[in-house]
Amino acid sequence: MDSSTAITALSSLAQSTRLDVFRLLVKHEPIGLPAGEIAQTVGVPQTTLSSHLSILAHAGMVNSTRDGRSMIYRADLECFRALTLFLFKDCCGGRSEICAPVIAELTSCCAKGAPP
Amino acid sequence: MDSSTAITALSSLAQSTRLDVFRLLVKHEPIGLPAGEIAQTVGVPQTTLSSHLSILAHAGMVNSTRDGRSMIYRADLECFRALTLFLFKDCCGGRSEICAPVIAELTSCCAKGAPP
DNA sequence: TCAATATTTCGATATTTCTAGATATATGGA
DNA sequence: TCCATATATCTAGAAATATCGAAATATTGA
Numbered sequence: 446m447d448s449s450t451a452i453t454a455l456s457s458l459a460q461s462t463r464l465d466v467f468r469l470l471v472k473h474e475p476i477g478l479p480a481g482e483i484a485q486t487v488g489v490p491q492t493t494l495s496s497h498l499s500i501l502a503h504a505g506m507v508n509s510t511r512d513g514r515s516m517i518y519r520a521d522l523e524c525f526r527a528l529t530l531f532l533f534k535d536c537c538g539g540r541s542e543i544c545a546p547v548i549a550e551l552t553s554c555c556a557k558g559a560p561p
Numbered sequence: 562m563d564s565s566t567a568i569t570a571l572s573s574l575a576q577s578t579r580l581d582v583f584r585l586l587v588k589h590e591p592i593g594l595p596a597g598e599i600a601q602t603v604g605v606p607q608t609t610l611s612s613h614l615s616i617l618a619h620a621g622m623v624n625s626t627r628d629g630r631s632m633i634y635r636a637d638l639e640c641f642r643a644l645t646l647f648l649f650k651d652c653c654g655g656r657s658e659i660c661a662p663v664i665a666e667l668t669s670c671c672a673k674g675a676p677p
Numbered sequence: 678t679c680a681a682t683a684t685t686t687c688g689a690t691a692t693t694t695c696t697a698g699a700t701a702t703a704t705g706g707a
Numbered sequence: 708t709c710c711a712t713a714t715a716t717c718t719a720g721a722a723a724t725a726t727c728g729a730a731a732t733a734t735t736g737a
Binding site: 479480494496499 | 713
Binding site for chain 2: 724725726727728729733734735
């Protein structure tokens with residue numbers, strides 16, 4: 446990921462409706478949700494949500510597939526991972542003391558079942 | 562960190578000059594840089610930079626201390642860490658398989674000297 | 678106190694983003 | 708084919724953001 450891609454990704458998340466949508470979709474991984482249900486859940490008109498979804502999709506943070514008349518949206522965790530790594534790379538200039546605490550917290554937070 | 566704080570932090574990074582500034586300051590941890598030198602390095606007028614620095618400071622991503630006539634800016638890695646953890650918390654709903662790959666990559670990327 | 682230096686605040690303008698209604702497109706079923 | 712459903716695109720006004728020059732503020736040293 447380059448700087449311009451990261452800015453697009455950060456911008457796409459830096460808005461309350463879109464952050465809500467992204468978090469909602471992360472919670473519904475790996476099944477996803479249809480656009481209409483997302484609009485209903487986050488409480489915005491359908492057209493407004495559609496433009497937000499298109500911004501998230503353009504930024505690569507979500508994907509969509511058609512299911513009949515519905516569009517099923519899913520969070521793109523691979524892109525999310527790339528963004529996180531990009532942000533971390535800034536602090537990895539040979540000085541592991543900077544990011545070691547973050548890794549330690551991440552590990553204790555959610556990697557209970559992860560490989561060592 | 563709550564959602565509104567995260568949006569402020571994400572917004573502060575989602576702009577090219579400010580992302581450049583933040584990365585520059587991360588590279589200069591823990592010494593920091595005076596505002597004038599930051600402006601010169603990223604190539605924007607001093608007043609423009611000052612408003613960007615104030616946005617980053619308000620978001621908590623940077624701190625400043627006075628040194629004579631200069632203001633020394635530093636990246637706030639603690640805030641950066643909190644933001645990262647907030648983003649990760651979204652994917653930690655008991656499903657470690659989602660974030661385990663990120664942790665693995667982070668570990669191999671920059672935690673060579675970190676405790677296990 | 679005065680001049681020089683470093684930075685911030687103010688203000689005006691240009692650009693971008695957000696929102697949502699009207700309309701268009703795509704799909705499935707009668 | 709025609710209609711209902713689901714979503715996307717178009718459009719425009721409102722709001723927020725970016726930029727930067729002029730002026731103000733804070734600090735140092737003579």
